[in-house]
Amino acid sequence: MVAKEETELVRGMHRIFMAGLPGYGHWTTDGDLGLAITGTKSQGVSAHIAREKNPCLVCHEFAHRVLVGEGEQKPNYRRTVDPTDMRTQRQQLEEEGVTFFGGLADRRLRVSNRMLREALKAASPPPSEPA
Numbered sequence: 001m002v003a004k005e006e007t008e009l010v011r012g013m014h015r016i017f018m019a020g021l022p023g024y025g026h027w028t029t030d031g032d033l034g035l036a037i038t039g040t041k042s043q044g045v046s047a048h049i050a051r052e053k054n055p056c057l058v059c060h061e062f063a064h065r066v067l068v069g070e071g072e073q074k075p076n077y078r079r080t081v082d083p084t085d086m087r088t089q090r091q092q093l094e095e096e097g098v099t100f101f102g103g104l105a106d107r108r109l110r111v112s113n114r115m116l117r118e119a120l121k122a123a124s125p126p127p128s129e130p131a
C-alpha cells in the first residue's frame, strides 16, 4: 500500500480489522466504522473497501461484514480481490450464521461503534509515538 493512502480513517480501519473485528458471524456498518475512527460517518470507508484498482488485502477479509444503514447489504457490493466470487454480502454472512429479518442483519450480531472505538483504543500505539 502506498503511504499516502494511509489516512487516519484507513489506518483506523486496518487496526480494527487486524484486531479481528467484526469477528466471524458478526457485522458492522460503514457509518459505525467512520464514527468510531473519525467521529463522523465518513464516505471514505466504503470507497476504500470497494476500490477495484489495487484492492486492499487487509480490508478484503472483512468487506462482507461491513453493511450499510441499519444492517442492509450494499446495493453494488462486489468482491474486489476475487471478482469471480459472485456471492452477495448476505450470502456470505448467512454462511457465517447471520440471519436476516426483512432485509436487515440480526442486530444482536452487530458490532457497535462503541465496541469498535474500544478495539481501536486498545490497538492504537501510545500517544507518545510519533504519528
Ligand SMILES: [Zn+2]
Binding pocket: 010, 013, 014, 048, 056, 057, 058, 059, 060
Ligand atoms: Zn484497507
